[in-house]
Amino acid sequence: MLETYGWSETLRRQFQSFAAEGLTPGRVIIHQRGPYRIVTEAGEMAAEMSGRFVREAEMGGFPAAGDWVAVSVRLPERAATIHGVLPRRTAFIRKAAGRGRMAQVVAANVDIAFLALSLNDDLNPRRLERYLAAAHESGARPEIVLTKADLAPDAARIAAEIGAVTGGAPVHLVSxxxxxxxxxxxxxxxxxxxxxLLGSSGVGKSTLVNALVGEARMATRAIREDDDKGRHTTTHRELVLLPGGGLLLDTPGMRELALWEADDGLSQTFEDVEALVAACRFSDCTHGNEPGCAVRAALESGELDAARLESFGKLKGELAHEQRKEDPLARAAHKKLWAGRTKANRARYRARDAEHDGD
Ligand SMILES: Nc1nc2c(ncn2[C@@H]2O[C@H](COP(=O)(O)OP(=O)(O)OP(=O)(O)O)[C@@H](O)[C@H]2O)c(=O)[nH]1
Ligand SMILES: [Mg+2]
Ligand SMILES: [Zn+2]
Structure with a gap:
């Protein structure tokens, strides 16, 4: 039973200490406000965290959709209490919006990240790069899903264009x-x-889940509300068992997967750019006027797209900014650097002013 939900030998071994305490494994299939919904050997049931677990869980340690949990089951009530979470094989983590900005696990133990983009919208390669970086970072393998193919007469051409900037991730065209x-x-x-399934609200994620399951499992936006971009139809995360085997997790639309220590993810998404940077003659090349600059040569030959380079630089900058926000040491070092620069600038201005004093 649990095997269809991905239970494996590795998980069984990791579970041994929980098993010794008399606990049962389960997988979180619905994550919403209120109790979780999990699946166990005894079927589906509601589950809540034990008080002790809540107190002791570390940041990002609360169960998320896709997590394997250790539970005690109260069979007559069809309810369970969560006492622990198994180590995650992969995790999609993003900063929660707003103040506090806790790390939030969007999905755990995911093998494939379907990055859904609608052919009905303006396809923004920059957004795709962000998604790809986040997907690589999660440990899942990214695949692009272009939805609403019926609305784009030139769907195949667009798919080919997108395919050129995904760094090898497959592109699916669906309607x-x-x-x-x-x-x-x-x-x-x-x-x-x-x-x-990850992607903006309204790209058709839930409609796709229903089409794959063959029944209306998830609520979808009414057709006449097609252009109502502001509203989120799906507000919870739900793991759905597909008829042919395999599981698909539907998520609420999100505008951006904010970068969270996506250093490696970024490198994988921009492998081509990083290779060029590494080929510059000087290791601290700013790709300005330095001789032997591989980046500038690639721009001139057309091998590298200027927008792609700019996007790379921007994401790198944002990432550094995020890391400074999270890491007090890096923040302090950055502050010192800027204090130093400001001081140097002031000295330079003073010198310049002194030069002009005699005028
Ligand atoms: N023409 C066309 N419309 C589609 C297709 N798939 C979905 N839609 C429409 O797109 C709208 C949004 O679909 P949903 O499945 O609710 O979108 P979602 O991505 O789940 O949105 P959120 O739950 O808000 O994140 C609905 O009106 C669907 O009927 C498709 O293949 N072709
Ligand atoms: Mg939805
Ligand atoms: Zn260079």
Whole structure:
């Protein structure tokens, strides 16, 4: 039973200490406000965290959709108490919006990240790069899903263009309405594997889940509200078992997956740019006027797109900024650097003013 939800030998070994305490394994299939919904050997049930677990959990340690948890089951009530979370194989983490900005696990133990973009919208390669960086960082393998193919007469051409900037991630072209591309997408998720659907609100994630399941499992936006971009139809995360095996996690739309220590993810997304940077003659090359600059040469030959380079620089800058915010040491070092620069600038201005004093 649990095998269909991805239970494995590795998990069984990791669970041994919990088993010794008489606990049972379960997987979080619904994460929403209020109790979790989990699946166990005894079927589906509601689950809440034990008081002790809540007190002792570390940042980002609360269970998320896709997590394997150790529970005590109260069978007559069909309810369970969560006492622990198993180590995550992969995790999608983002900063929660607003103050406090705690790390939030969006999805855990995901094998494939389907990055959904609607062919009905302006496809923004920069947004795609952000998604890809976050996906690589999570440990899941990213695949692009272009939705609403029925609305774009030149869908195949767009798919090819997108395919050129994904750094090797496969591109799927689907229409839930016309029923095209669904079989190939379903085949991409092997039995026991978990995929997550990520993308902006309204791109058709829940409609796609329903099309793959073959029934209306998830509520979707009414057709006449097609352009109501502001509203989120799905507000919880739900793991759905697909008929052919494999699991698909539907999530609420999100505008951006803010970067959270996505250093490696960024490198993987921009492998081409990083390779060029590494090929510059000087290791601290600013790609300005230095001789032997591989980046400038690639820009001139057209091998590298200027917008892609700019996006790389911007994401790198943002990432450094995020890391400074989280890491007090880095923050202090940065402050010192800037204090030093300001001081140097002031000295320079004074010298310049002194020079002009005699005028
Ligand atoms: N033409 C067309 N419309 C689609 C397709 N798939 C979904 N839609 C429409 O797009 C709208 C949004 O679909 P949803 O599935 O609710 O979108 P979502 O991504 O789940 O949105 P959130 O839950 O808010 O994140 C609905 O009106 C769907 O009918 C498709 O393949 N073709
Ligand atoms: Mg939805
Ligand atoms: Zn250079």
């Amino acid at each position: 839930s309405r016309a029923g095209t591309g669904l079989e190939t997408l379903r085949a991409a998720i092997k039995a026991g594997e978990t995929a997550v």
